[in-house]
Amino acid sequence: MANTPAILAEGLHKSYGKIHALDGLDLVAEEGSVLGVLGPNGAGKTTAVRILTTLLLPDSGRAEVAGLDVVKHAQMVRKRIGLAGQYAAVDETLTGYENLKMVGQLYHLPGAEAKRRASALLERFDLVEAAGRLVKTYSGGMRRRLDLAASLIVSPPIIFLDEPTTGLDPRGRLAMWEVIRELVAEGTTVFLTTQYLDEADQLAHHIVVTDHGRVIARGTADELKTQIGGERLELTLAPGSDLHAALEALRPHSSGEMQIDRERRHLIVPVTRGAHQLAAIVRDLDTAGIALDDLGLRRPTLDDVFLSLTGRAATEADQLAGALVAQSQERSSR
Amino acid sequence: MNSSTLSSTEKVMPQARPAFYWTLVDTLVLTKRQLMHVLRTPDELVTSSLQPVLFVVLFRYIFGGAIAVPGTSYVNYLIAGILVQSVILGSAFSGIGVATDLQRGLVDRFRSLPMAKSAVLTGRTLADLMRSTFILLIVWAVGLLVGFRPEGTILNWLAALGLLLLSSLMFSWFSALLGLLLSSVEAVQQSFVIWALPLMFASSALVPTSTMPDWLRPFVEHQPVSLLINAIRGLVLNQPDATATWQAIAWCVGLLVVFIPLAVWAYGRRTAR
Numbered sequence: 029m030a031n032t033p034a035i036l037a038e039g040l041h042k043s044y045g046k047i048h049a050l051d052g053l054d055l056v057a058e059e060g061s062v063l064g065v066l067g068p069n070g071a072g073k074t075t076a077v078r079i080l081t082t083l084l085l086p087d088s089g090r091a092e093v094a095g096l097d098v099v100k101h102a103q104m105v106r107k108r109i110g111l112a113g114q115y116a117a118v119d120e121t122l123t124g125y126e127n128l129k130m131v132g133q134l135y136h137l138p139g140a141e142a143k144r145r146a147s148a149l150l151e152r153f154d155l156v157e158a159a160g161r162l163v164k165t166y167s168g169g170m171r172r173r174l175d176l177a178a179s180l181i182v183s184p185p186i187i188f189l190d191e192p193t194t195g196l197d198p199r200g201r202l203a204m205w206e207v208i209r210e211l212v213a214e215g216t217t218v219f220l221t222t223q224y225l226d227e228a229d230q231l232a233h234h235i236v237v238t239d240h241g242r243v244i245a246r247g248t249a250d251e252l253k254t255q256i257g258g259e260r261l262e263l264t265l266a267p268g269s270d271l272h273a274a275l276e277a278l279r280p281h282s283s284g285e286m287q288i289d290r291e292r293r294h295l296i297v298p299v300t301r302g303a304h305q306l307a308a309i310v311r312d313l314d315t316a317g318i319a320l321d322d323l324g325l326r327r328p329t330l331d332d333v334f335l336s337l338t339g340r341a342a343t344e345a346d347q348l349a350g351a352l353v354a355q356s357q358e359r360s361s362r
Numbered sequence: 363m364n365s366s367t368l369s370s371t372e373k374v375m376p377q378a379r380p381a382f383y384w385t386l387v388d389t390l391v392l393t394k395r396q397l398m399h400v401l402r403t404p405d406e407l408v409t410s411s412l413q414p415v416l417f418v419v420l421f422r423y424i425f426g427g428a429i430a431v432p433g434t435s436y437v438n439y440l441i442a443g444i445l446v447q448s449v450i451l452g453s454a455f456s457g458i459g460v461a462t463d464l465q466r467g468l469v470d471r472f473r474s475l476p477m478a479k480s481a482v483l484t485g486r487t488l489a490d491l492m493r494s495t496f497i498l499l500i501v502w503a504v505g506l507l508v509g510f511r512p513e514g515t516i517l518n519w520l521a522a523l524g525l526l527l528l529s530s531l532m533f534s535w536f537s538a539l540l541g542l543l544l545s546s547v548e549a550v551q552q553s554f555v556i557w558a559l560p561l562m563f564a565s566s567a568l569v570p571t572s573t574m575p576d577w578l579r580p581f582v583e584h585q586p587v588s589l590l591i592n593a594i595r596g597l598v599l600n601q602p603d604a605t606a607t608w609q610a611i612a613w614c615v616g617l618l619v620v621f622i623p624l625a626v627w628a629y630g631r632r633t634a635r
Contacts, residue, residue, distance in 0.1 A: 078470075078633055081474045082473070082474065083470055083473050083474060083633050084633060103476055104476075106474060106475055106476040107476045109474065111470070111471065111474040113467045113470055113471070114467070115466060115467035116467075117466060117467035117468050117470055117471040118468075118471075119395065119468060120466075121398065121399045121402050121403065122395065122398060126398070130391060130395060131471070131475065133387070133388075133391045134388060134391060134472070134475045134476075134477040134481075135475055135476060135477075136379075136384060136387075136476065136477070162402070178471065
């Protein structure tokens, strides 16, 4: 049991007609860890959650949760998981307390236990005052908290959170992060899908980056950042500067693909030797007669990882670079 | 069981009881949820009762003088039709409710719980059955106020109520099935115009079928809604129509046997968009 991963997916496929929502998804989450599943809309994140939480059958492939096959032992899996979805799946015509009590009863807790857990969770999620009010009077953030509370009624060892902070205000997001951290501290395994890179960066022990229904990269946040190498030099050219000349001057220093935002005259250049290169770059730009409004060196973010992996922003950059310079970066433009 | 991280959970782990016991408990929990919805949205209950009441009053006073029915007064003839109509229109709530639960993601939540698969639908249809009972009694009472005079004994009338509730359950399950297949509230409402209106009007609900054209009559006289209305009419006017009654029961039971498993199957497959 010790080596059984909490969540395991192998070669999951799911199609809706011609659309491949999942196209051979593989992932593993160790017990007590947070697996961050990062991807744009339509990457298959929700489909993966639905298969793992027994709501949907895969077309092929295999998935286990708590060591149990999600297809063959669906009912046993359900006793060990909590699910908080993209929408706050709570009943608007019931009060917060009634919602939680109902979910407890449906988990087949004894009546008194369901009531006790409902009260305890309302307290934990700062909903005591609203406990007796109908949920239709709740704010978006309160609904999300109640939804999460509902998924924690039996303290399941494994929790699936499908974009838990989408649509929340910054304060609501931070509060949600805090709760997730507490859960992890208690030993809960968390499967977290998100479109927000900082969220995965903040919370996840391991990250899988998904696109078009498959994993395109995996590792810790640091590993992913290292994978794309070095730091990022961000420059903003002064108005009227020659973008073409700037690109020419920067090219020898760039360790990969440059991101170009023509409207804002903003360039992001991957570099490998950080501060050591800075002086040379400034000198070369100066020689070329390029004036700068702003210049900075920073560590790569997951945004950079994501963009370089999916190649979406890179494609835009290539179109511009291709027009400006003849022999340009072709490597990841396709 | 033997994993230490699960141990904190074991304390609040579900109790072990036979599956049948849990199906019953889950169904009760969800029936209660639905009844609370009914009680907390009194405007819905009022409007849904008002509609058949309006029908009784309007048809009674507008058509009552113009339509002659053999052997009894028009209001006596009419009431069975309106009772069945209110059952059919009332069943729309089941489908609308299921579609709403789907849209809001509640079905996803319920399906991720270790509960009986049928409970959400059974709970809803049972609660809607109680709503129907309330509406039927209102229609009956208003009928009495505007001149409806039931004949025969209370046993006949209770039999009529029983048959109405059986049909109410059947229409509710059908409606829930539509809610699961169509999944948008608007589509469910539209579907009622398509299937319910023809069945309600091309029937013996409002006028005797004898004046209808020859090509239409065979359908009107044999379709289940007419059979149901004829059976109810026979029971409340003390002219029991044994054939119509048995055929109506057979239709209701037969369709329930089809709709219940279909709806539970559809429920097990649907997820929110």
